[in-house]
Amino acid sequence: MTTPKLRVVVADDERPAREFLLTRLRSVPDVTIVGEAAGGAEAVGLIEQHRPDVALLDLQMPEVDGLGVVRLVRRRFLPLVIFVTAFDEYAVKAFDVNAVDYLTKPVSASRLREALRRAQDRLERGELRAAATARLRDAIGTYERSAPPARLERIPVRVKEDIVLLPVAQISSVVADGELLHIVTGKQEQFTIGYRLKDLEARLDPARFIRLGRGALANIDHIARVTPLLGGMYTIRLQNGQELDVSRIQSRILRSRLLQI
Amino acid sequence: MAGVMPPLAGLIVDLAGYLTGMTLYVMLAVMVWRERAREGASFLARRGWLPLVTGLCGFVWNLGALTSLVFEVAGGGRPSPAIVAVAFAALGFLPAVVVHALFDGRETGASRSVGRAVIGTSYALSAIAAILHFVAAARGLAVPSRPALWLLTIGFVGLMVLLLVITREQAAERRGTWVVALAVFALSALHFERHVGNEAWWIELVGHHASLPLALAILIQDYRFAFADLFLKSAIALLLLVSLSIVACLGVIVPLAGWHDAHGVLDPRATAAMVIVWVATATAFPFLRRVAGWLVDRVVLHRPDYELTLTSFVDGLEEIDADDHVTASLSDAVSAAVGATGGHPVIDPFAESDRRVVVTGAELRGFDAPASLVLRLRTVEPPQPAIAFGALTAGRRLLSDDVRLLESMARWAARRIDSIRVARERLARDLREGDMRRLATEAELRALRAQLNPHFLFNALTTIGYLMEAAPSRAIDALMRLTSLLRGVLRRSATELSTLGEEIDLVAAYLDLEKARFEERLTVVLDVPLAQRSSIVPTLILQPIVENAIKHGLSQRLAGGSVRIRATADRGRLAITVEDSGGGFVVTPTPTPGLGLRHVTDRLRALYGTEARLDIRSSEFGTVVTMELPERTSRLDPPNLSRRRIG
Numbered sequence: 001m002t003t004p005k006l007r008v009v010v011a012d013d014e015r016p017a018r019e020f021l022l023t024r025l026r027s028v029p030d031v032t033i034v035g036e037a038a039g040g041a042e043a044v045g046l047i048e049q050h051r052p053d054v055a056l057l058d059l060q061m062p063e064v065d066g067l068g069v070v071r072l073v074r075r076r077f078l079p080l081v082i083f084v085t086a087f088d089e090y091a092v093k094a095f096d097v098n099a100v101d102y103l104t105k106p107v108s109a110s111r112l113r114e115a116l117r118r119a120q121d122r123l124e125r126g127e128l129r130a131a132a133t134a135r136l137r138d139a140i141g142t143y144e145r146s147a148p149p150a151r152l153e154r155i156p157v158r159v160k161e162d163i164v165l166l167p168v169a170q171i172s173s174v175v176a177d178g179e180l181l182h183i184v185t186g187k188q189e190q191f192t193i194g195y196r197l198k199d200l201e202a203r204l205d206p207a208r209f210i211r212l213g214r215g216a217l218a219n220i221d222h223i224a225r226v227t228p229l230l231g232g233m234y235t236i237r238l239q240n241g242q243e244l245d246v247s248r249i250q251s252r253i254l255r256s257r258l259l260q261i
Numbered sequence: 262m263a264g265v266m267p268p269l270a271g272l273i274v275d276l277a278g279y280l281t282g283m284t285l286y287v288m289l290a291v292m293v294w295r296e297r298a299r300e301g302a303s304f305l306a307r308r309g310w311l312p313l314v315t316g317l318c319g320f321v322w323n324l325g326a327l328t329s330l331v332f333e334v335a336g337g338g339r340p341s342p343a344i345v346a347v348a349f350a351a352l353g354f355l356p357a358v359v360v361h362a363l364f365d366g367r368e369t370g371a372s373r374s375v376g377r378a379v380i381g382t383s384y385a386l387s388a389i390a391a392i393l394h395f396v397a398a399a400r401g402l403a404v405p406s407r408p409a410l411w412l413l414t415i416g417f418v419g420l421m422v423l424l425l426v427i428t429r430e431q432a433a434e435r436r437g438t439w440v441v442a443l444a445v446f447a448l449s450a451l452h453f454e455r456h457v458g459n460e461a462w463w464i465e466l467v468g469h470h471a472s473l474p475l476a477l478a479i480l481i482q483d484y485r486f487a488f489a490d491l492f493l494k495s496a497i498a499l500l501l502l503v504s505l506s507i508v509a510c511l512g513v514i515v516p517l518a519g520w521h522d523a524h525g526v527l528d529p530r531a532t533a534a535m536v537i538v539w540v541a542t543a544t545a546f547p548f549l550r551r552v553a554g555w556l557v558d559r560v561v562l563h564r565p566d567y568e569l570t571l572t573s574f575v576d577g578l579e580e581i582d583a584d585d586h587v588t589a590s591l592s593d594a595v596s597a598a599v600g601a602t603g604g605h606p607v608i609d610p611f612a613e614s615d616r617r618v619v620v621t622g623a624e625l626r627g628f629d630a631p632a633s634l635v636l637r638l639r640t641v642e643p644p645q646p647a648i649a650f651g652a653l654t655a656g657r658r659l660l661s662d663d664v665r666l667l668e669s670m671a672r673w674a675a676r677r678i679d680s681i682r683v684a685r686e687r688l689a690r691d692l693r694e695g696d697m698r699r700l701a702t703e704a705e706l707r708a709l710r711a712q713l714n715p716h717f718l719f720n721a722l723t724t725i726g727y728l729m730e731a732a733p734s735r736a737i738d739a740l741m742r743l744t745s746l747l748r749g750v751l752r753r754s755a756t757e758l759s760t761l762g763e764e765i766d767l768v769a770a771y772l773d774l775e776k777a778r779f780e781e782r783l784t785v786v787l788d789v790p791l792a793q794r795s796s797i798v799p800t801l802i803l804q805p806i807v808e809n810a811i812k813h814g815l816s817q818r819l820a821g822g823s824v825r826i827r828a829t830a831d832r833g834r835l836a837i838t839v840e841d842s843g844g845g846f847v848v849t850p851t852p853t854p855g856l857g858l859r860h861v862t863d864r865l866r867a868l869y870g871t872e873a874r875l876d877i878r879s880s881e882f883g884t885v886v887t888m889e890l891p892e893r894t895s896r897l898d899p900p901n902l903s904r905r906r907i908g
Contacts, residue, residue, distance in 0.1 A: 013819060014778055016727035017720065023730060039819045060716075062819045086719035106723040 006120060009035045009050065011043035011069065012058035012084065017105060021056060021084065024109045028116055040064025041156065041163040044072045048161075052079050054119045056103070059085040063165055064156045067140050071194045072158060080119045080129065081136055090147035098139035100132075144199040152203040157183065157191035166191065168204060172222040172238045176215040186222055188240045210254060212236070213247035226259065270511050275330055278470040281503045282323035285473065285496050290316030292492050311362050312489075318358065321351035342398035349405040349453070350391035356417050356446045357383040363424070375427065379420065386416040405453055414450040417443055473500065490557055490660040497553035502546055509538045558662070567666045570598045574670055578677040587681070588638065588646050591674040598670075599663045601634055601650035609637060609647035618671045619664050634659065636667060638675040642682060645675075713750055717775075717808070724778045739777050746770040753800040757868070761828060761837070762794030764803045771804060772824065775811055782821025783811075789828040796828075796835050797893040799864055805857035806839045806886050814841030814883055822883070835892040843883030858886070865890070 008031055012018035018036060025031060035046035040057075041064045047055055057066035064072065066083050083102040085091055095102045101115045122128040154165040170185045176197040183191040201209065201217060209217045218236060225237040234246040234254055246254055293312045325348020332340035360383040364376040393409035396402075421443045449470075517531040558564040574594045581587050585606075592604030620635040632649035639645060653659070659667070721743055728736035749767045753759060765787065772785045807824060815822040822842035829836050858877065865873040869890060876887040 014720070014724075015780055016724045016731075016778060019731065020723055020727040023727075060816075062817045086723065087715040105719050106726040 005030050005032045006054060006116060006123075007032050007034045007050065007052040008054045008056060008116075009033075009037065009043065009046050009052040009079070010056045011037040011040065011046075011061065011066070013039050013061045014058075017058070020105075021107050021112075024107055024112050025056070027109060028113050031116065040066070040069045040072075043069045044163055045161070047073050047079060048077050051077055053123055054116065055079045055081050057081055057083055059083050059088055059091055059102075063154070064163060067143070068156050070136065070140060072156060072163060075194075078133060080122060080132055082115050082119065088147075091143050094139045094143035094146060097142055098135045100135050100139040141196065141199070144196075144202070150203065151205060152200075155183070155193065155200075157193055159191070164191075168208070169219075169221070172219050172240050173242055173244060174200065174209075174217040175244075184238075184240065184242055186240050188242075210257065211250055212244050212254075213250055216244055218244060220258070223258070226254070270515070272330075272334065273510055273515075274470075274507055276327075277503050277507055278473070279323045279327040279330065281499060282470060282473055283320055283327070285499065286316045286319035286323065288495065289492055290320065311358055315355065315358050318351040318354045322348050322355070324348070325351065342401070342404040345404040346391075346394040346398035349394045349409070353387045353390040353394070353409070353413055354384075356413070356443055357387040359443060359446075360420060360424070363428075379423065379427070383417070383420055386413060386420075410450045410453050414447045417450075418447045421447070490562060490662050493557045493561065494550070494553045497556055498546070498550045501549040501553060502542070505545060505549070506542050509542055513538050562660070564662070565598060567598065567662065570594065571666060571669055571673075575673050578673060581677065582681055582684075584646065584678050584681060587674050587677050588648055591636065591638075591670060592648050592650075594670060595636065595648075595650065595667060598666060599659060600653050602653070603651035604648050607632070607635065607647050607649040609635070609645065612637065612643070612645050612647070618668045619659075621659055621664075634667075636671045638671055638678060640675045640678050640682070642679075646678070713746070714808070717771075720778055721774045724774065728777065735777070739774060742770045742773045746774070750801065750804075757800055758797050759800045760794060761789065761796040761798050761835070764798055764801070765789050765794065765826070765828075767801070768803050768807050768826065771807065779815070779821060783815060784821070784823035786823065786825040788826065793828045793830055793835065795894050796830070798835070798837070798890065799868055802861055802864065802888070803837065803839070805861055806888070809857055809886070810839050810841035810884065814843050818843075830892050833892050835890050837888045837890075839886045839888075841883045843879075843881065861888075 008025065010018060010021055010025065010033065012021065015038070018038070022033065022036060025033060034050040034052050037043035037046050040061045043055065043057060044064070046052075047069070055069070057069050059066040066081075070078065070081060081100075083091065083095065083100070084105060084107060085102060086105040092102065092104075094100075101118060103111055103115060122132050152168060154167050155171070156163050157166050158164075166183070166185070170187075171183055172186050173184050174197065175182045175184075177192075179194060179196075180192050181195050181197060181200060183193065185191075197215065197217065201211065204217070208220055210220050212218055218238065222238045222240070223236050224239045227235050227237070229235055229245075231248070233248055233251045235243060236246060236254075237243050289312055293316065297313075325344050328344055329340040329348070357380075361380045364380055390406075390409035390413050393406040393412070394404060397406035397409070398404045421440065424443075425440065514535050517528075517534055558567070574590070577590060577594075578587065581590060588606060595601050595604060615637075616639070618637050618639060620637065621633065633652050634650040636648045636650075637645060638647065721739070725736050725739045725743070728739055746767060749763075749770070753763075753767075769787065772783075776783050776785060803826070807826065810824045815824065824842075825838075825840045827838045827840075829838075858875070862875050865875055865888070873888070873890045876885075876889070878885045878887075
């Protein structure tokens with residue numbers, strides 16, 4: 001009995017780099033390329049459509065990058081991920097620390113074969129696969145914390161099967177719910193993303209967003225009213241009608257930032 | 262000859278002797294007084310008391326004796342008995358001071374009480390003799406009093422015998438000085454006792470001028486005052502000179518003077534001979550001074566040859582090339598020269614305020630370790646080492662020559678340390694310069710890394726890898742672009758200025774590679790008139806701006822975008838604009854420039870001061886970076902050269 005072929009999706013926005021990787025990939029036996037994407041959003045669609053075993057994701061892609069793909073893909077469809085990067089010290093360090101596979105550009109055929117062989121092993125044993133996924137999420141966390149935060153101007157969110165780039169200016173509030181974040185816009189649209197509040201906050205403009213407590217952020221421009229409660233705390237009302245309580249500590253910060261002329 | 266000679270010769274010897282005596286004693290008293298004053302001793306302080314009393318007594322005696330002599334010669338009468346009594350009383354105290362000096366603070370082998378008894382006895386003898394003189398003067402008896410002189414003779418001969426017994430354990434040469442002094446004094450007293458005048462000149466010499474060897478004896482016993490060596494040298498030289506003069510006078514001038522008498526006129530031969538003798542006597546003084554110095558240094562103080570000591574020390578210093586070896590060598594040399602023991606480095610709390618090189622006595626208070634001597638090495642730069650020494654061997658005291666030697670040695674040692682430090686500093690500087698060169702190389706590599714970030718480089722290599730399979734001829738082109746880009750960056754790291762044309766070519770190579778990577782997603786527009794290509798601009802100033810445009814504008818947008826570079830010149834100002842089509846994002850109104858653009862700003866400011874500016878404007882339609890510089894076209898006319906030199 002022959003081993004089933006490894007089903008692979010490749011994502012890179014630069015065609016030459018993607019072609020170079022595909023050429024190496026075709027030389028690996030027992031591999032079927034089920035899709036190639038020229039961007040992160042496209043990759044998410046291909047992954048959910050073809051349910052590949054392995055995704056080779058370029059780390060640096062415009063709009064939705066490699067990490068964004070991992071966040072946006074529905075959990076049950078998430079394949080084994082091998083990141084590809086030209087040179088990113090922080091990413092490489094985060095992957096090494098968490099024993100997550102990655103490849104550097106230009107991708108060498110032997111290293112590619114090795115990474116795919118390891119992926120094959122993990123696929124054959126369920127517990128290894130689960131551990132690899134957990135390590136991947138840890139690595140993303142490590143990376144977010146260590147890399148100098150690049151200001152986020154648009155957040156990729158899911159609208160059913162589509163991915164929408166939501167400009168941060170439209171966000172009214174972000175409320176944490178376990179490992180997920182619920183985003184509400186000024187037009188009362190609601191989105192859910194897999195992100196940690198702390199990591200997201202680090203990538204947002206602190207002049208624009210204010211923390212309300214341990215689990216919530218609000219867009220300062222969207223605050224309509226601030227109501228004092230007993231005990232020096234506040235509750236805020238946003239322009240979209242949403243009402244949120246402010247914790248005792250954050251009330252003090254809110255007072256000093258917003259209520260003093 | 263003996264018939265003519267005695268009265269005249271005796272008179273000359275007496276006159277010269279008393280005058281010499283007065284000079285010596287005044288010199289002694291003044292030196293001691295000065296030293297006391299220098300050390301800030303109060304009037305009643307015991308320091309230098311004995312030599313001071315010696316000086317006073319000796320002076321009074323010589324003055325009194327001279328007065329008597331003048332009376333005798335001029336008027337033929339006797340001087341006032343009171344004056345004679347005072348003179349002889351003063352003379353009578355001198356041997357007592359010798360005995361006192363012998364015991365004062367020196368190891369004699371006698372117990373303190375015995376010492377006190379002997380000192381007391383000798384002062385008592387002198388006092389009784391003085392009283393007898395005054396009584397005789399008051400009663401109109403013969404002055405000096407014969408019983409007093411007898412008392413002194415017998416008394417001090419007796420004490421001398423006693424002292425010889427007490428100090429039997431002392432070295433013979435040490436005892437020699439005071440034994441001779443006391444013996445001469447006893448003889449002198451005896452002489453005065455039976456003095457009838459007109460005696461042989463040598464009897465006059467020994468009899469009347471016993472106070473001179475007594476003074477020297479006191480000093481030798483008690484050379485604890487710092488100028489003792491100087492005084493002894495001067496005194497001995499003076500005595501030698503006077504002796505020589507007297508010999509010349511008695512042996513040559515007096516006989517020759519007889520020739521004048523015989524002819525009634527001045528004899529030219531005699532006059533010439535006398536002039537020769539005077540000149541010879543005068544020119545002999547330096548030689549006598551050396552003889553006196555040798556006597557004092559070698560025979561009396563047993564010093565090594567200080568000149569030789571210094572020369573060999575200085576020679577030895579040349580071999581040394583470490584600070585602490587210099588101080589160790591100085592410590593050894595000082596021990597050998599003046600018998601100072603236990604030299605060790607000390608912390609000098611007064612290095613800033615006190616500029617003296619040799620520190621002794623009361624000035625040592627404040628040094629934490631007990632010491633009898635501290636030498637400071639006055640180096641040009643701190644730290645200035647200081648060496649402390651313990652007690653000097655055999656109760657020795659530093660005299661002025663010792664101090665001068667120590668000063669010279671310390672100064673030479675300090676100079677040596679200075680030169681060692683200078684040499685070491687030069688070595689350190691050479692090493693530093695080596696470091697600087699190494700750092701400069703590293704900086705070049707860092708600059709290369711900053712100009713061409715690795716992300717770009719690996720992506721370019723990936724692109725070339727793709728082209729090698731897909732379109733080999735384009736791969737060669739791309740490889741050549743990368744080569745010229747690398748070479749351009751490496752070559753330009755060394756220079757500060759280049760032409761806009763060269764910079765545009767470099768940027769074009771860079772953009773070509775990025776175009777190969779992003780393909781149709783990147784549009785490049787270069788709009789640089791030929792006239793502006795020769796304008797002088799800072800090396801590699803454009804590349805970071807263009808890279809920034811690619812990174813923040815275009816590569817954030819899946820749809821791609823454009824980069825447009827323009828150069829315009831207007832009224833002596835060169836404006837270079839780099840414009841990207843942006844990502845369509847809402848950009849913060851006042852973007853904080855990244856590291857690359859900050860570096861550009863810094864370089865512009867360093868090179869042009871306020872004459873150049875960098876303007877960054879961001880909007881949702883893209884970012885426009887405008888650089889404005891003074892327009893220059895020749896490399897020989899660098900911008901703001903003077904500012905660069907200062908900066």
